[in-house]
Amino acid sequence: MTDAAQPLSSLNADLSPSSSLLTNLRQELMRHPPFAQMQAGDVDFFLSHSRENYYAPGELLITPDSGLVKQLFFIRQGAVIGERGLAELSGGAFHYEPGELFPVSAAVAQRAVTASYRAVADTFVLGLPLPAMQALAEQSPAFADFLNRRILKFLELSRRALQVAYASQALAEQSLETPLGDVARQAPVSCRPTTPLREALAQMHQQRIGSMLVTDAQQRPLGILTRYDILGRVALPALPLDTPIAEVMVQPVLSLSHEHTALDAALLMSKHGIRHVPVTRGGAVLGMVSERDLFAMQRLSLKQVSTSIRSAADVDTLKLVAQDIRRFAHTLLGQGVHARQLTALISHLNDVLTARLLEIKAGEHGMDLARICWLALGSEGRSEQTIATDQDNALILPDDSTPAQRDAALRFAREVNLALDACGYPLCRGGIMAGEPTCCLTLRQWRERFAHWIEHGAPQDLLHASIYFDFRALAGDDRLADGLRREVSEAARRAPRFIKQLALNALIHSAPLNWTGSIAVDDAGLIDLKLQGAAIFVDVARIYSLSHGVTATSTRERLEAVGLRLGLAAPEYQAWVSGFEFLQTLRLRIQLEGTAPPQHPNHLEVARLNNIDRRILRESFRVARSLQQRLKLDYER
Numbered sequence: 001m002t003d004a005a006q007p008l009s010s011l012n013a014d015l016s017p018s019s020s021l022l023t024n025l026r027q028e029l030m031r032h033p034p035f036a037q038m039q040a041g042d043v044d045f046f047l048s049h050s051r052e053n054y055y056a057p058g059e060l061l062i063t064p065d066s067g068l069v070k071q072l073f074f075i076r077q078g079a080v081i082g083e084r085g086l087a088e089l090s091g092g093a094f095h096y097e098p099g100e101l102f103p104v105s106a107a108v109a110q111r112a113v114t115a116s117y118r119a120v121a122d123t124f125v126l127g128l129p130l131p132a133m134q135a136l137a138e139q140s141p142a143f144a145d146f147l148n149r150r151i152l153k154f155l156e157l158s159r160r161a162l163q164v165a166y167a168s169q170a171l172a173e174q175s176l177e178t179p180l181g182d183v184a185r186q187a188p189v190s191c192r193p194t195t196p197l198r199e200a201l202a203q204m205h206q207q208r209i210g211s212m213l214v215t216d217a218q219q220r221p222l223g224i225l226t227r228y229d230i231l232g233r234v235a236l237p238a239l240p241l242d243t244p245i246a247e248v249m250v251q252p253v254l255s256l257s258h259e260h261t262a263l264d265a266a267l268l269m270s271k272h273g274i275r276h277v278p279v280t281r282g283g284a285v286l287g288m289v290s291e292r293d294l295f296a297m298q299r300l301s302l303k304q305v306s307t308s309i310r311s312a313a314d315v316d317t318l319k320l321v322a323q324d325i326r327r328f329a330h331t332l333l334g335q336g337v338h339a340r341q342l343t344a345l346i347s348h349l350n351d352v353l354t355a356r357l358l359e360i361k362a363g364e365h366g367m368d369l370a371r372i373c374w375l376a377l378g379s380e381g382r383s384e385q386t387i388a389t390d391q392d393n394a395l396i397l398p399d400d401s402t403p404a405q406r407d408a409a410l411r412f413a414r415e416v417n418l419a420l421d422a423c424g425y426p427l428c429r430g431g432i433m434a435g436e437p438t439c440c441l442t443l444r445q446w447r448e449r450f451a452h453w454i455e456h457g458a459p460q461d462l463l464h465a466s467i468y469f470d471f472r473a474l475a476g477d478d479r480l481a482d483g484l485r486r487e488v489s490e491a492a493r494r495a496p497r498f499i500k501q502l503a504l505n506a507l508i509h510s511a512p513l514n515w516t517g518s519i520a521v522d523d524a525g526l527i528d529l530k531l532q533g534a535a536i537f538v539d540v541a542r543i544y545s546l547s548h549g550v551t552a553t554s555t556r557e558r559l560e561a562v563g564l565r566l567g568l569a570a571p572e573y574q575a576w577v578s579g580f581e582f583l584q585t586l587r588l589r590i591q592l593e594g595t596a597p598p599q600h601p602n603h604l605e606v607a608r609l610n611n612i613d614r615r616i617l618r619e620s621f622r623v624a625r626s627l628q629q630r631l632k633l634d635y636e637r
Contacts, residue, residue: 022047028076032099033612034146042140049132050074055119062103063116069106071127075099078123081516082115094622095517099611101146107133108147120516180265181258184279184287190215193222193246197234200225200245210290211276214249219284223249226276255280256289263332263341265289266302267348302328302345309352314360315419318353322423325349326387330592333585340556340581342588347383350425351376354393355475357419365412372397372409373473373480377432381470382538382554384584387591388601390426391417392467395434396480397442410440432467443480450488457501465502469542472553485551492546499547503635506539507628511621519618521606529587530602536624537580540631555580576627579620586617 026043029035035043051071055061061073061080073080075098082094082102094115096102106113107130128136137144190213191200200212204227211226225233225245233239233248255278256264265277275291291303305324312318329346354374362369378392379385395413397406414435421427434440441449450468453461469488473481492498512532514520521527541558544550550561556577563573586604590596596603609617 029074034142037142037146038140039142042136042143045132045136045139046074046128046143047126049136050126050128052076053125053127055080055123055125057119057121057123059119061117061119061125062113064112064114067112068110069103069113069130071129072101072104072107072133073117074101074126074128076124076126078119078121078125079516080117080123080125081120082113082117095513095618097518100615104147178262179258180256180260180262180277180279180289181281181286183262183265183293184258184289186287188213188278188285188288190219190285191245192216193244193249195245196242197239197245197248198241201230201234201241211288212245213253213278213285213288214245215285221253221255221278221280221285222246223251224253224276224278225249228275253278255285257281258286261341262289262294263302263345266294267345269294270302270306270348270352302349305349306352309349309356312356312360315357315422318357318360318419319423322353325353326592329387329588333588333592340584343384343386343584344554346387347380347385350380350385350389351474353423354416354420357416357423358475361412361416361419365408365415367409367412369476371477373476373478374434375471375481376474377471378467379470380474381472383472384538384555386584386587386601388596391420391428392432393417393434393474394432394439394468394471395441396446396476396484397440398480399442399444401442406440406442410435410437413440443484446484447487450484451491454488454491454495454498457498459505462501462505466539466542469546470553489546489549489551493549496547499543500635502539502543502546503631506536506543507632507636509535510628511536511624513618513621513625517618517622519606519614519621525605525607526597526600526603527606528600528602529583529590529604533583533621533624534580534587536628537576537583540627543631575623579623582616582620586613 022044025047026040029043029046030038030040035046053061055078062069075096077098079098080096080102082096094102096117102117103113103115110130133147137147189203189207189209191203193214193216195214204210204212210228211224213221214223214225215221223246225248229248229250234243239248254268254272254274256268258279258281260279268277269275269291277289278285279287279289294303305321305328308321308324309318312321325346328349329342332342332345354376358369358374361367373396375381375394375396376392377394379389380392395409397409401409413433417427417433417435427433432439453464453468469492471481471485509531512520512527519527527533537559538555541555541562544562544566545552545558548562548565550558550565552558552561559573559576559580563570563576566573587602590604591601595605595608606614606617
């Protein structure tokens with residue numbers, strides 16, 4: 001450090017910076033988080049307690065040998081890299097730019113750093129002593145929140161920025177992120193199980209409501225009777241009106257808690273074809289959310305889209321309705337819906353469309369869907385589909401299928417594949433589709449095929465594992481897929497050689513960070529968000545899930561389950577999830593905005609990102625790299 005270093009408070013004899021200097025510095029800091037969210041007085045506290053230091057190119061700021069961290073650094077000008085120690089040299093470096101704070105984790109934990117931080121240009125930093133940092137955290141909630149939740153905070157800032165960008169398209173729509181406790185504000189009309197039908201129906205008529213909830217003495221939901229149930233359960237059987245409602249109510253009741261969101265309710269209604277969802281708190285009913293309530297929140301609703309799909313009479317109609325899925329996703333992205341929920345919703349609507357298409361084609365071919373099982377593979381199998389997605393599907397036939405029946409199933413599946421292509425889901429270039437002979441097999445043949453992959457682990461087998469091992473039943477006899485899932489999971493868990501081969505294969509593609517820790521783009525300034533980003537999280541989650549017997553298929557559920565199995569602290573595996581979901585959000589954004597090249601829908605031009613998104617993208621790649629380092633330590637030996 002040169003002799004130019006001096007505390008900001010020494011610039012004036014009264015130990016306080018001049019008002020003009022303070023104003024300029026405050027404006028400079030408040031262009032960056034967390035200062036942009038802090039009160040001006042709290043920013044001034046940071047400035048008045050900081051010391052400005054200059055570091056020449058190549059000069060060290062702090063190393064593991066420096067002992068406990070004594071200050072938090074803010075970069076005003078220049079750049080700093082954090083180089084890992086010898087044991088982790090292969091992991092690369094961290095890169096910090098103007099506007100960034102470091103080393104946050106070490107400062108909060110009051111420990112030494114694990115990397116050596118070096119200036120790579122003429123660099124000016126503000127150093128805030130730890131006691132002042134702690135005092136500021138006590139008086140500024142925004143600063144304290146940033147220290148404790150750096151990655152999550154950047155994600156939230158990014159989501160807010162995205163909402164602002166889409167605000168003009170969503171002004172008339174209330175966010176589906178709204179908690180159900182805020183939607184269901186009125187206590188529902190309810191009755192006891194012994195209430196006669198005459199009394200219950202009269203109350204429904206008088207209050208002009210579409211359902212009667214049946215509860216116990218503690219207001220816990222027991223059943224429900226809706227106006228749509230009355231014809232089949234009361235009128236046609238000609239039941240006497242003194243019959244207790246308990247004899248005709250629908251049970252059990254599908255309900256959600258007050259902490260669930262309107263999106264959760266919409267998804268539940270769509271999946272189960274219901275129109276009313278009780279909302280509970282501590283098990284007791286506090287309100288009811290109806291289909292009409294959700295319609296009021298959206299111009300284009302999940303129920304509308306899914307109903308249009310289910311009522312489509314032919315493929316031509318489905319081709320038109322499929323366009324609503326993209327429009328609906330665009331709306332929800334503008335509302336700030338999380339990537340996890342948005343990809344699950346897109347996958348759900350794709351499921352609904354595929355299921356309806358299967359029904360139409362089964363009718364044309366005389367195919368009994370109850371005897372077969374249509375599988376969703378890859379991203380659809382994980383319920384993580386984005387807008388730009390091709391087909392990955394397969395078919396399980398019963399073991400007693402004859403050659404003629406298999407030929408008929410292949411003809412049926414090929415037509416489904418072609419119809420899906422017409423609806424905007426391109427044919428798989430790798431031929432992984434139910435209409436191909438290698439993907440239309442009996443249950444016994446599927447067992448043998450998975451066993452072969454696990455036993456041999458050839459390069460092509462490993463490629464298949466990245467797609468086929470993420471299967472789930474989409475239509476038909478679920479039991480065929482459930483039994484296969486249990487058998488495959490157990491066989492993989494007992495095959496450490498196969499798991500190791502999967503791990504080594506997953507290390508071929510690394511996160512796009514250069515030796516300084518900044519994002520490495522290609523000659524056109526692009527990166528592949530899928531291959532170089534999201535796929536790393538997906539592969540690692542799959543590998544650890546197979547080795548630890550985790551049967552979940554979604555990447556988020558796998559990462560959380562693996563984190564618990566490994567005994568990690570929640571913030572560590574939550575950072576895995578956050579990094580993955582940010583990459584998914586970026587993929588959805590560029591696909592919906594059409595900013596990616598047509599033939600490469602996951603390619604991102606990094607220069608187009610704002611400062612916040614660029615930082616959290618870099619953080620996400622760092623998390624991906626740390627995951628690969630863990631995989632390398634566990635399996636590359």
